[in-house]
Amino acid sequence: xxxxxxxxxxxxxxxxxxxxxxxxxxxxxxxxxxxxxxxxxxxxxxxxxxxxxxxxxxxxxxxxxxxxxxxxxxxxxxxxxxxxxxxxxxxxxxxxxxxxxxxxxxxxxxxxxxxxxxxxxxxxxxxxxxxxxxxxxxxxxxxxxxxxxxxxxxxxxxxxxxxxxxxxxxxxxxxxxxxxxxxxxxxxxxxxxxx
Numbered sequence: 001x002x003x004x005x006x007x008x009x010x011x012x013x014x015x016x017x018x019x020x021x022x023x024x025x026x027x028x029x030x031x032x033x034x035x036x037x038x039x040x041x042x043x044x045x046x047x048x049x050x051x052x053x054x055x056x057x058x059x060x061x062x063x064x065x066x067x068x069x070x071x072x073x074x075x076x077x078x079x080x081x082x083x084x085x086x087x088x089x090x091x092x093x094x095x096x097x098x099x100x101x102x103x104x105x106x107x108x109x110x111x112x113x114x115x116x117x118x119x120x121x122x123x124x125x126x127x128x129x130x131x132x133x134x135x136x137x138x139x140x141x142x143x144x145x146x147x148x149x150x151x152x153x154x155x156x157x158x159x160x161x162x163x164x165x166x167x168x169x170x171x172x173x174x175x176x177x178x179x180x181x182x183x184x185x186x187x188x189x190x191x192x193x194x195x
Contacts, residue, residue: 009094012059013090013094013096013104014103014104015059016059016062016063017087017104019060019063019064019067020063020066020067024036024037024038024039024067025037027039027055027060027064028051028054028055029055029056029060029064031055032045032051032052032055033045034047034052034055034056035064038068039064039067039068040068041056041064066142069139069140069141069142069150087101087104087105087169088166088167088168088169088174088187089142089187090104091167091169092167098169098170101169101170102170105170123135123190123195124190127164128164128165128173129162129163129164130159130163130164130175130190131159132159132160132161132163133158133159133195134156134157134158134159134180134195135156135157135158135159135177135193135194135195136154136155136156136157136193136194136195137151137152137153137154137155137156137157137186137188137192137193138153138192138193138194139153139192140152140153141186141188141192143179143182143184143185143186151179151181151182151186155179155180155181156179156180156181157177157178157179157180157186157188157193158177158178158180159175159177159178160177160178163175163176163177166187172189173189173190174187174188174189175187175188175189175190176188
């Protein structure tokens with residue numbers, strides 16, 4: 001049973017990442033008029049057929065919500081930073097190896113070399129430790145504990161003393177801080193925060 005569960009998890013992981021990079025106009029929900037070109041639900045469209053219900057499942061809603069959050073991100077490096085933090089969350093949850101993440105990137109047409117960090121690292125010390133303090137998140141993110149709670153743009157996170165990377169995705173360091181409003185942990189890259 002464990003092999004089947006892992007296979008199903010991996011399938012949903014690939015499907016999830018694929019949905020994030022798929023253009024809205026290629027989604028079945030868009031083709032059926034359920035979403036507009038920005039992924040917003042058109043509530044005037046009734047889910048009165050099996051085809052429409054299949055195009056608007058809880059999984060599809062989750063993917064759409066996350067995709068809308070990602071499309072609000074400014075610039076490529078922040079978008080890749082969030083993508084990297086999301087991949088790390090999946091890596092931690094399912095114990096995936098970097099080879100699996102590489103396959104996900106290939107399926108999503110994301111070049112692994114794009115993850116090279118080009119952002120300012122002025123608050124990162126020589127040994128990759130991040131300076132303790134309170135930072136502001138640039139754009140909306142998902143908290144580690146729940147895919148339904150959000151850390152919104154301009155929310156504050158606290159980074160404690162001795163905060164080193166908790167991992168990396170393709171050489172991009174992933175840090176963990178505490179979202180001040182919810183006191184929940186959140187993964188981030190340095191391109192997603194400012195002081």
